[in-house]
Amino acid sequence: MSVSMMSTFVKPMHPEGRKFVAIFAAIAVVLYLVWEPLGWIGLGLTVWCYYFFRDPERSTPEREGIMVSPADGIVSLLEPAVPPAELGLGEAPMVRISVFMSVFNCHVNRLPTAGVVDKVAYRPGKFLNASLDKASEDNERNGLAVTMEDGRRYGVVQIAGLVARRILCWTKDGDRLARGERFGLIRFGSRLDIYLPEGVTPTVRIGQTMVAGETVIADLTGQVKE
Missing domain, CATH: 1.20.5 (Single alpha-helices involved in coiled-coils or other helix-helix interfaces)
Structure with a gap:
């Protein structure tokens, strides 16, 4: 071979x-x-x-003004939602993209776009099916609030699923991470929620397949096309 x-x-x-x-x-x-x-x-x-537990190398796009998927899987939700209170992103709804990971997906999580991690916040909870809308609120989760170089902030949240029983995050407050850099992992089926800054345009649709660190999920500049 x-x-x-x-x-x-x-x-x-x-x-x-x-x-x-x-x-x-x-x-x-x-x-x-x-x-x-x-x-x-x-x-x-x-x-x-x-x-x-495979952890393949990924070719993260280098062009400016984009966000990439933090997880492999399928876009299961795309809607306005209030981010978790513990992230300190405010009470106004932000566009939320949810990526559902089955037990056959790679479960290593990557940062959507470069920035400084302002806050890492863990909250215990239930283990409902991660594809359900209420999983964002009720399930065990670990969130990162990130400030980009231009000062805008976004959130990315690891959510445990029906069979997931451990969220891992090796990133801490104050870390500066590059786009596509690994920050965590969830065992055995789960979901990632991404809360986009105001005015940012999603470039994905429900049902679309995501590749962590490679698939462009959002336009930060208004110039990126699907």
């Missing part, structure tokens, strides 16, 4: 996934010893776990 073909199927894995893959592999061995067909099922689940 050529190097290019290998890179198509074999992706780097985030360190967070190593212990889970090891657990799945150990269970697969035990299942194989119990009954060979069960071992093959365990092997399939081990491969799935590896792909769940």
Whole structure:
């Protein structure tokens, strides 16, 4: 198999996934010893776990005035909504883009556009289906309030889903991150909400497939086309 073909199927894995893959592999061995067909099922689940924690390199667009998707998945909601109070973004509705991640998507999260993280705020909650509108309010979440170089602010919120039981965020208050830079990860099915600054135009639609760090989701300048 050529190097290019290998890179198509074999992706780097985030360190967070190593212990889970090891657990799945150990269970697969035990299942194989119990009954060979069960071992093959365990092997399939081990491969799935590896792909769940994949962390491929992404080619983030370099042009100015854009925001990129923070997550792989499908746009499930696109509507005005008041951002979580703990982010300090005010009480006025902001355009919210929700990206739903299934258990088959890559779950490493990336910053939509460059800026300084003013605040990282975690709030415990429920574990409803992340595709539901009320998940934004009721579910466990972790949000980042970010100030761009021009002074405008936006929010990006990690939301736990029906089977997600751990939100990871290795970014802290005061960090300066580049567009497309990794800031966190959610285990096993979840959602990302992006709250756009006033006057910013979304360039996506409901049902559209997103690629974290690559798909342009919003126009900051009024000149970007879909």
